[in-house]
Amino acid sequence: MIAAPSQGLALARDEEPAAAARTRITVKGLVKRFNASGREFVAVDDVSFEVKQGEFVALLGPSGCGKSTILNMVAGLLPRSGGRILIDGDTVETGKVNPRVGYVFQRDTLFPWRTVEQNIGYGLEIAGLPKTERAGRVASAVEKAGLSGFGQSFPRMLSGGMRQRVALMRTLILEPEILLMDEPFGALDTHTKLEMHKTLLEIWERERQTVLFVTHDLGEALTLASRIILLSARPGRLKEDFDVAIPRPRDPVGVRETAEFGRLYSHIWHSLGEEFRRTRAD
Amino acid sequence: MSHSRTVILFWQLAILAVVLVVWQWGFEWSKALLPKAYVPKILDPYFIAKPSLIWQSFLRLGCFSDAAGFTACITGSDNNLWLATLVTLKNTWWGFLFGSASGIAAGLVLGRSDFLARVFGPYIVALNSIPRIALVPLVILIFGLGDLSKIATAWLVVFFVVFFNTFEGTRAVDRDQIAAARLLGASEFTVLRTVVIPSALAWVFASLLPAVSFALIGVIVGEFIGAERGLGKLIIEAEARANASEMMVAIFVMMFVGILLAIAVRSLQSYLLRWQPQFEH
Ligand SMILES: Nc1ncnc2c1ncn2[C@@H]1O[C@H](COP(=O)(O)OP(=O)(O)OP(=O)(O)O)[C@@H](O)[C@H]1O
Numbered sequence: 001m002i003a004a005p006s007q008g009l010a011l012a013r014d015e016e017p018a019a020a021a022r023t024r025i026t027v028k029g030l031v032k033r034f035n036a037s038g039r040e041f042v043a044v045d046d047v048s049f050e051v052k053q054g055e056f057v058a059l060l061g062p063s064g065c066g067k068s069t070i071l072n073m074v075a076g077l078l079p080r081s082g083g084r085i086l087i088d089g090d091t092v093e094t095g096k097v098n099p100r101v102g103y104v105f106q107r108d109t110l111f112p113w114r115t116v117e118q119n120i121g122y123g124l125e126i127a128g129l130p131k132t133e134r135a136g137r138v139a140s141a142v143e144k145a146g147l148s149g150f151g152q153s154f155p156r157m158l159s160g161g162m163r164q165r166v167a168l169m170r171t172l173i174l175e176p177e178i179l180l181m182d183e184p185f186g187a188l189d190t191h192t193k194l195e196m197h198k199t200l201l202e203i204w205e206r207e208r209q210t211v212l213f214v215t216h217d218l219g220e221a222l223t224l225a226s227r228i229i230l231l232s233a234r235p236g237r238l239k240e241d242f243d244v245a246i247p248r249p250r251d252p253v254g255v256r257e258t259a260e261f262g263r264l265y266s267h268i269w270h271s272l273g274e275e276f277r278r279t280r281a282d
Numbered sequence: 283m284s285h286s287r288t289v290i291l292f293w294q295l296a297i298l299a300v301v302l303v304v305w306q307w308g309f310e311w312s313k314a315l316l317p318k319a320y321v322p323k324i325l326d327p328y329f330i331a332k333p334s335l336i337w338q339s340f341l342r343l344g345c346f347s348d349a350a351g352f353t354a355c356i357t358g359s360d361n362n363l364w365l366a367t368l369v370t371l372k373n374t375w376w377g378f379l380f381g382s383a384s385g386i387a388a389g390l391v392l393g394r395s396d397f398l399a400r401v402f403g404p405y406i407v408a409l410n411s412i413p414r415i416a417l418v419p420l421v422i423l424i425f426g427l428g429d430l431s432k433i434a435t436a437w438l439v440v441f442f443v444v445f446f447n448t449f450e451g452t453r454a455v456d457r458d459q460i461a462a463a464r465l466l467g468a469s470e471f472t473v474l475r476t477v478v479i480p481s482a483l484a485w486v487f488a489s490l491l492p493a494v495s496f497a498l499i500g501v502i503v504g505e506f507i508g509a510e511r512g513l514g515k516l517i518i519e520a521e522a523r524a525n526a527s528e529m530m531v532a533i534f535v536m537m538f539v540g541i542l543l544a545i546a547v548r549s550l551q552s553y554l555l556r557w558q559p560q561f562e563h
């Protein structure tokens with residue numbers, strides 16, 4: 001496959017990618033039905049959106065609205081009940097892994113029997129990269145994640161935030177052009193979360209991967225994303241889709257003081273509030 | 283509450299000393315002190331020998347007390363203590379190895395395949411409910427009196443224990459970890475090698491420790507029922523001569539062998555599972 005065009009230079013200080021940027025993810029009329037104790041219910045109902053090269057899109061919605069379900073279908077982990085998903089124009093096949101796509105899980109999925117270095121180097125190792133070359137790349141990834149000195153530690157010796165850094169690096173070291181992230185920081189405390197946001201912003205603002213980031217945390221979506229797709233409560237439907245025009249480079253604390261952050265926050269808050277009321281009314 | 287190591291060790295040694303003393307002199311003392319009806323028969327050296335006699339039997343069976351020299355004694359008898367121990371150890375080892383290897387392989391295959399698990403499930407449950415000891419005469423009929431029948435008996439005992447644990451361990455592997463591996467580029471085989479096996483290993487080892495004892499039991503029972511050599515055979519021979527001290531020698535050697543095998547498995551376990559908190563160095 002052709003490498004991603006060098007978007008870094010031209011867009012380094014740019015807010016949004018140029019209008020001509022190519023579409024990387026296309027979701028069209030996506031439907032997912034589940035069978036819950038014999039009764040069929042619709043979890044995702046006719047969702048359509050596109051993600052362009054170099055965009056950071058947050059998929060925001062109340063818990064249980066089908067965010068993970070959508071992301072898993074995009075990743076090819078879950079069969080869809082209807083609709084289409086294309087990545088770079090090719091239909092996503094369930095069970096087939098696309099090497100250009102990286103995925104970070106909601107749950108901790110590190111391999112507890114591997115050290116930090118072995119976890120981060122997993123993808124390179126199974127791809128058959130020679131040991132010496134691997135060691136160099138792993139070492140720089142360990143450093144980039146701020147985990148120097150913990151390379152030989154096993155995951156259980158690390159804090160939740162450190163573990164999530166390892167998980168992030170395990171995916172990023174394979175240099176995916178498209179990153180799918182499912183509430184990767186959902187289990188972390190506020191402080192650690194902000195630090196992770198800082199790390200992720202630094203990486204993304206440098207490398208500009210195409211990101212689809214699932215979260216139910218409004219502040220997180222506004223801090224990180226260039227665009228937010230708002231989903232309704234169950235069944236997940238597209239509710240709103242808007243840009244986040246907060247300039248970059250962003251600082252996870254500083255963004256909260258911008259006017260744009262405040263304006264969008266209260267707007268989405270009311271919009272989400274309706275959804276929460278609907279969920280409870282169910 | 284935690285007691286210091288020396289206190290623990292003191293009590294352990296004290297208990298050992300009391301047991302040895304009562305065993306050695308208890309019968310004579312109680313005969314001298316108590317009326318005849320109250321003398322505990324269980325202490326009679328005819329039944330349980332006594333430490334000094336056991337030591338002498340050990341020296342004799344082990345070829346240490348033979349005037350003709352160690353080598354002459356060793357080569358002279360075909361079931362001396364050394365040879366018997368070696369034979370039993372060897373058969374236990376191979377039975378354990380084949381049993382656990384095949385148990386692990388079958389557990390992995392059935393654990394990864396719903397289809398095979400459902401096809402073979404009832405057969406395995408049925409076979410497992412046969413008391414293994416009942417099969418020993420059959421095994422000896424098929425494989426003869428030699429070592430092969432002992433290895434087969436140990437295999438029978440070990441296989442199922444290890445199989446069931448491996449199967450459960452394979453079933454318990456975190457699905458998200460498998461998905462993560464696949465998304466990082468792992469093939470089905472790589473997933474098996476790098477995720478399923480390491481993850482199931484804790485379960486496998488939980489069964490290997492009992493399995494090694496079971497292998498020893500299997501071999502000894504096989505030797506009881508029909509054998510030419512081995513520690514079990516040594517016990518049967520001693521029983522024929524009503525020689526309790528020789529039996530005790532064989533029993534103590536078995537204990538020693540059992541401990542050695544358990545230590546070997548344990549150290550392998552704590553190396554391979556060093557990522558788990560209880561095996562942290
Ligand atoms: N395998 C499944 N079988 C049946 N129902 C499922 C299955 N997976 C998810 N669901 C249901 O589908 C709905 C959407 O689930 P999903 O995990 O996508 O929600 P989510 O938006 O990611 O929530 P959260 O923010 O809590 O992670 C939920 O009601 C859930 O119970």
Ligand SMILES: [Mg+2]
Pocket residue numbers: 067068069106182183
């Ligand atoms: Mg989810």
